[in-house]
Amino acid sequence: MSTSSETEVAADATTRRRPQVPTRSGGFGNWLSQFDRKVTPYIYISPFFLLFGLIGLFPLAYTLYVSLFDWDLLKGKGDFVGFGNFREVLNSDLFLNSIGNTIWIFLMSSIPQVIVALILAAILDQNLRGKSFWRMGVLLPYVVAPVAVALIFSSVFNEADGLANNLLNLIGIGDQAWKHDRVESWFAIASMVNWRWTGYNALILLAAMQAVPRDMYESAAIDGAGWARRFTSITIPSIRPTVIFVIITSTIGGLQIFAEPRLFDVSNAGGIGGADRQFQTTVLFLWEMAFFRRDFGQAAAVAWLLFLLILLFGLVNFFLSRAIATSGSTSRAARRAAKKQKYLAKEAAK
Amino acid sequence: MTTTLPPVKRKRRQSMGIDRRPGFVLYGLLTAFILGNAYPLWWTFVVASGTNSTRGETFPLIPGGNFLSNMGKVLDAIPFWKALVNSLIVSGTITVSVVFFSTLAGYAFAKLRFKGRDGLMVFVIATMAVPTQLGIIPLFMLMKDFGWTGKLGAVIVPMLVTAFGVFFMRQYLVDVIPDELIEAARVDGANQFRTFLNVAVPAARPAMAILALFTFMMAWTDFLWPMIVLNAQNPTMQTALANLQSGYYIDYSIVLAGAVMATIPLLVLFVAAGRQLIAGIMQGAVKG
Numbered sequence: 001m002s003t004s005s006e007t008e009v010a011a012d013a014t015t016r017r018r019p020q021v022p023t024r025s026g027g028f029g030n031w032l033s034q035f036d037r038k039v040t041p042y043i044y045i046s047p048f049f050l051l052f053g054l055i056g057l058f059p060l061a062y063t064l065y066v067s068l069f070d071w072d073l074l075k076g077k078g079d080f081v082g083f084g085n086f087r088e089v090l091n092s093d094l095f096l097n098s099i100g101n102t103i104w105i106f107l108m109s110s111i112p113q114v115i116v117a118l119i120l121a122a123i124l125d126q127n128l129r130g131k132s133f134w135r136m137g138v139l140l141p142y143v144v145a146p147v148a149v150a151l152i153f154s155s156v157f158n159e160a161d162g163l164a165n166n167l168l169n170l171i172g173i174g175d176q177a178w179k180h181d182r183v184e185s186w187f188a189i190a191s192m193v194n195w196r197w198t199g200y201n202a203l204i205l206l207a208a209m210q211a212v213p214r215d216m217y218e219s220a221a222i223d224g225a226g227w228a229r230r231f232t233s234i235t236i237p238s239i240r241p242t243v244i245f246v247i248i249t250s251t252i253g254g255l256q257i258f259a260e261p262r263l264f265d266v267s268n269a270g271g272i273g274g275a276d277r278q279f280q281t282t283v284l285f286l287w288e289m290a291f292f293r294r295d296f297g298q299a300a301a302v303a304w305l306l307f308l309l310i311l312l313f314g315l316v317n318f319f320l321s322r323a324i325a326t327s328g329s330t331s332r333a334a335r336r337a338a339k340k341q342k343y344l345a346k347e348a349a350k
Numbered sequence: 351m352t353t354t355l356p357p358v359k360r361k362r363r364q365s366m367g368i369d370r371r372p373g374f375v376l377y378g379l380l381t382a383f384i385l386g387n388a389y390p391l392w393w394t395f396v397v398a399s400g401t402n403s404t405r406g407e408t409f410p411l412i413p414g415g416n417f418l419s420n421m422g423k424v425l426d427a428i429p430f431w432k433a434l435v436n437s438l439i440v441s442g443t444i445t446v447s448v449v450f451f452s453t454l455a456g457y458a459f460a461k462l463r464f465k466g467r468d469g470l471m472v473f474v475i476a477t478m479a480v481p482t483q484l485g486i487i488p489l490f491m492l493m494k495d496f497g498w499t500g501k502l503g504a505v506i507v508p509m510l511v512t513a514f515g516v517f518f519m520r521q522y523l524v525d526v527i528p529d530e531l532i533e534a535a536r537v538d539g540a541n542q543f544r545t546f547l548n549v550a551v552p553a554a555r556p557a558m559a560i561l562a563l564f565t566f567m568m569a570w571t572d573f574l575w576p577m578i579v580l581n582a583q584n585p586t587m588q589t590a591l592a593n594l595q596s597g598y599y600i601d602y603s604i605v606l607a608g609a610v611m612a613t614i615p616l617l618v619l620f621v622a623a624g625r626q627l628i629a630g631i632m633q634g635a636v637k638g
Contacts, residue, residue: 033541040542044458045470047451051511056477059485059492066487120383123376136624137384139631143616144391145571147588148609151595152394155602161406163393170408195390200631207632256481259573259588266595283574286484291578296487303484310481 060307066300073294085301095302097277098285099309101186105261105281106254108190113198114246120198121205122231135206138199149192150263157188157264164188179265185279192260197253201246208242209235251313255306258283282306391613398607405602420607424594427604429583430611433590440505440576440586441569447510448565449558456519457550461527462542471520477513483574493579504579505586509569515561522557523550560630563623570616587612 067085070078089095120138128134144152156163157178165175178188212235220230236243261273261281272288273280280288282302290299396410399417404410424430458464459471489508490499498504527550535545551558573588580586582593594608620627 036542038464041458041462041464041467044462044546045455048455048474048511048516049470051451052477052513055489055508055510056480056482056485056513059488060480060482062488063485120380123380126376128377128380132625132628134380134384135628136620137380138387139624139628140384140388140391140620142627143567143620144609144613145573145588145591145616147571147573147591148613151591151605151609152390154595155397155405155606156390156393158405158602163405163408166406166408195387199387203628203631210632252481256483259592262573263592263595267600286486287574287578290487290490296491300487303487307481307484 063300063303066296067298067304069297071296071300073290073296078297081297085297086305089298089301089305094277094280094285095282095305098273098280098282101261101273101277101279102255102257102281104183105186105190105193105257105279106251108186109193109197110247110250110254112190113194113201113250114243116194117198117202117205117246118236118243120202121209122235124202124206125209135203138202140199141196142200144196146192146196146259147263149196150260153188153192153195153260154264154266179274180278182276182278185264185274189257189260189264189279193254193257197250201250204246205239205242208239212238248313248316252310255310255313256283257281258287262287394606395610397603398610400603402601402603405606416603417607417610420603421611423601423604424608424611428590428593428608429585430590430608433585433587434615436502436585437570437587440502441566443506444509444569445562445566448512448515449562451511452515452519452561453551453554453558454546455516457523457546457554459516459520460523461529461532461550474513474516474520478517480513482508486575486578489575490578499579500581500584502580502584505572505576508575509572512565515565518561519554519557523554526557527553560626560633563619563627564630566619567616587615 068080068082069085070081072078124131124134124138141149157165159165159175159177159179162178164178168174168176176184178184216234216238217230220234225233258281261279261284262271264279265271265274272292273284277285283306286299286302286306289295289302393410395417396413397404398420400410400414401416404414459467459474493499493504496504498507531549532545535549540548571588572586573592576586577589577592580589582589585593591608591612594605
């Protein structure tokens with residue numbers, strides 16, 4: 001029946017896995033079930049791979065191709081220029097400016113965000129009444145889409161009479177130039193990101209905190225460790241992988257910020273990130289390059305440079321999480337094994 | 351997630367000072383944070399129901415009576431209903447597609463044996479970190495060649511599958527379906543697809559709901575790609591909303607009325623499915 005050594009190996013594997021079931025008919029039916037068993041998995045995964053190749057991988061590869069040419073949005077492909085587009089982009093102040101802005105906005109959003117999310121998670125991890133209510137309250141801003149967030153905060157940070165300046169005036173601080181000053185515009189955009197994502201990240205950290213065995217806290221308490229000591233010596237080390245996970249995911253998202261700067265000051269700056277591009281992020285620069293200046297070649301180079309930057313962070317993520325997994329996986333594997341054992345016992349009892 | 355402890359045990363724990371009901375200070379802190387968090391949203395509604403000068407007030411708390419008339423102005427300025435229907439079509443189609451293909455592939459990766467499985471799974475995980483939205487330039491060229499620019503298909507097609515969805519379903523199904531159950535179905539003579547429908551799909555339902563929720567949110571809030579490929583006459587909710595702010599003179603009460611109107615559908619979703627959303631975030635954290 002088996003026509004090649006490959007099928008023999010597979011058939012061997014299947015017989016090993018389950019006891020011999022007498023086959024009703026040797027011929028076509030058996031062949032059909034063999035076919036079903038061996039080909040179906042590929043049929044199940046192929047839609048994903050075909051579509052993903054078409055809409056995910058092909059465009060990325062083709063972006064590289066475009067980046068090697070003079071390529072105009074309207075006129076189409078021009079001369080082959082090699083890495084000329086990359087050279088021009090890397091030498092352009094506007095690109096470097098956008099990278100700087102992106103990284104500063106990212107730092108101003110992720111650092112306070114992680115700190116506040118940690119504190120929030122620690123509070124939510126207490127034995128609160130009405131847990132769902134508090135969690136939903138914390139998560140509320142997540143339901144506001146980035147475009148709406150940008151519109152709301154754009155008017156909160158209106159320089160003439162926005163809410164932010166009014167509240168500052170109340171405590172004796174004068175009006176700030178949120179949309180013109182470089183650092184202040186970063187702050188305003190970072191606060192949009194913080195507002196939407198802090199609660200979300202707090203819930204992720206909360207999940208990790210709940211997985212910390214309570215006995216550890218109890219024995220620490222018996223040894224006389226106070227609340228703060230327990231937090232720094234037990235909670236933080238136990239949830240470190242999750243903290244890193246939160247930091248990396250917010251990095252990958254943070255490096256692609258677009259809607260917030262695009263809509264922050266449309267009336268004065270036309271939506272390209274400020275009159276002096278003081279808050280133009282890299283994706284915004286990419287968009288301007290492609291659709292305002294119609295230079296697809298350089299825009300493609302920008303896309304690839306940003307891709308490499310994100311990949312760099314992704315690799316850091318991978319190696320960090322692998323290093324951590326070796327120390328933290330034992331307990332999870334043990335739990336999983338215990339669960340399986342319990343299930344098998346239940347099945348046997350039936 | 352949380353199991354209530356039997357009363358005797360809790361008493362013992364209380365005496366040690368852990369898991370004691372926290373005092374009013376913590377509740378106060380949390381309440382202050384949540385109020386501060388919610389205020390920008392409330393303020394948006396207050397301004398949206400007032401006039402352009404309401405925005406200039408220092409700490410407005412009470413809504414005015416202009417919300418309906420501001421809403422009417424929003425409806426005049428942008429094709430709101432069309433945008434709403436478009437967003438529902440786009441997000442709905444993407445959600446159905448992502449959930450279906452992810453469950454199919456996730457089940458195969460979790461429970462079926464085939465050559466190259468582990469290698470392909472590593473590939474899926476690796477592509478999760480790939481920012482596919484950076485491929486907008488060739489995608490735009492493709493859509494232009496197809497004559498799809500300005501049409502909803504151009505927004506839907508690039509999001510029909512996600513690597514995250516496959517990974518998420520695989521992680522869920524690998525634990526939740528015992529291999530014995532699949533074997534039993536096979537011994538009973540069910541073919542692969544029947545096994546998938548009768549064993550995998552019922553078991554996957556909770557994860558499918560969570561994946562659907564997040565996919566819908568992601569598709570609904572997406573802005574960059576719809577803005578590039580759609581025009582003002584045939585927008586999604588987000589691109590229509592962005593167009594509200596495009597004039598030189600901006601009446602913020604109208605812009606913010608638009609923001610409120612665009613947020614209402616997601617607020618409804620939040621109230622209806624908030625618990626699943628929270629469960630999904632917390633599960634993703636433990637699994638991811």
